[in-house]
Amino acid sequence: MRSICVFAGSGTGHHPDYMEQAARLGSHIAGLGYQLIYGGSRLGLMGAVADAALASGGKVIGIMPEGLLHGERAHQGLTELIRVGSMHERKAMMQQTADAFISLPGGLGTLEELFEVLCWSQIGIHNKPLGLYNIRGYYEPLLQMLQHSVQEGFTGASCMQRLFISTDPKELIQAVSHELPPTADLRWKAADDQADQLE
Structure with missing residues (x-):
């Protein structure tokens, strides 16, 4: 693994832990020799992770749509x-150039x-690992919703197994440093298997 893409909010949040921990993540990414790829902003958690990676001697690549440069x-x-x-081109380039992904807290853009x-991981488009930096339990409600979706039969069970969740940046970087195995519960594969049984 050479590059980690970090999704993050352009806001700071209402607690200093968010900015402090974003900076910790950036420092560790650079300190462990990885390149940081992110959305290119100087603001909020995005700016904090980039500034810390740069300060630690890391290489940081930002990808930003023309409409946000003003x-x-x-x-x-x-x-x-x-x-x-x-925005579509930004996300496509992030996904093509990164070897792994880590999501810091953020708003609608980060969640998207x-x-x-x-x-894309679950349906087999890529096997790149994805981690959640769960600062102050930010992602707990989202994880509960995902588990509910699995229990109600709308999301495959491997969804939860394809997410690495931690409050420790080094642990999270280590967790996403290896490619995931192919997903085992592709929706169309299950449908094909059912069709074969009926024939």
């Missing part, structure tokens, strides 16, 4: 800032990025 939102001190035409990567 208002000095873009981080000007990155190793490289890649400009793309849309998280769910897309998790969905």
